[in-house]
Amino acid sequence: MATTAPSLADSEPPLLPGSPTDSGTPAFSPLYQQIKGLILRSLQEGEWKPGEVIPSEFDLAARFRVSQGTVRKAVDELASENLLVRRQGRGTFVATHAEQHVQYRFLRLQPDKGTTDAEGPAQRDIVECRRARASAEIARALALRTGDTVLQARRVLSFSGVPTICEDLWLPGGPFKGLTAERLAEYHGPMYALFEAEFGVRMVRADEKIRAVLPDASQAALLGVTKATPLLSVERIAYTYNDVPMELRRGLYRTDTHHYRNQLN
Known part of the structure; x- marks a missing residue:
């Protein structure tokens, strides 16, 4: 594809569009x-x-x-x-989420014995997938307006037949027009690979908040635990390029046979 690109000179670095500050003072960058x-x-x-x-x-x-x-x-x-x-x-x-070595980049839950790769891919059950209006909380997380259309989905991930993760997620309606429960269920690769392949949305980073919680009745039933079972709550906002939020995900993780693993540099 022939593209006319901005011209830069090593001797006098110009500014990229949008780099001046609100006061009009140039904000130079390397x-x-x-x-x-x-x-x-x-x-x-x-x-x-x-x-x-x-x-x-x-x-x-x-x-x-x-x-x-x-x-x-x-x-x-x-x-x-x-x-x-x-x-x-x-x-x-x-980079693409379809590559084997990045498929688990955003899934930090590891089995206590062995590795995620040895455990095999998760079995996924789409509980629901519907269009809804964004609440003020959801709109704020996704940089939308209250009442904007969002796609709301719930799914359960099982490992070796044991329900282990219950996830609720919200996506902005515009970029994911046409995404259905049937499409989510029939796609066998990582969800983020589906997003980039069919909707042109690539998740490049995420912010997470983690805490211990108790499930409500419906969550406990989906995970096969009691309402008194402590679970790990992981709330994630995933971003595409230039820090545009594209997904809010709230997952409840069983940790009786798994643990959350992160590497800090």
Whole structure:
């Protein structure tokens, strides 16, 4: 695809659109950060789709009229953020949730014995999926207006036949028009891979809040536990490029045979 790109000069880094502050004072950023922003914009606009190779560092340097070292630093940072994937001898690709090694990136629940891979994929039961009006709380989390259309779904994930996770999720109605309970049930890959493949929405990061809670009657029934069973509540807001919120998810996790595992750097 032929694209006319902004021209940048190594000697005098210009500002990206939107970088001046409200007071009109320029907010300068390192040149590689500006290149990173331009690459992110191309990703957001769908110039390069998940799983596709992006232009080489040489081509990007020519496109933006900067040095290859500047491009390399921008690409390195995007790779460290799991937005791009370098493959030796093949190039740099847009990361995708369809890849095996990232399928469990947002699922931190691990079996007490063995690994998630050894346990096999979760069995998924879609309890409901419907259109609804966003409450003030849901609208605030998804940067919508109260009353805007959202897609609300509930599902249960089981491992080795044991119901382990009960999830409620809300998605903005516009980007996910056409998503149904039937489509969620028949898709056998990761849900985020479905979102990027069929709706062009790629989740790139998430914020989570974790606490211990007791289930209500319906949640206890779905998970096969009593209302007195302590569960781990994980509330997540997932974002696409440029920190646009695209999903609110609230999950209740059984931890009698599993634990929540995170790696801190």
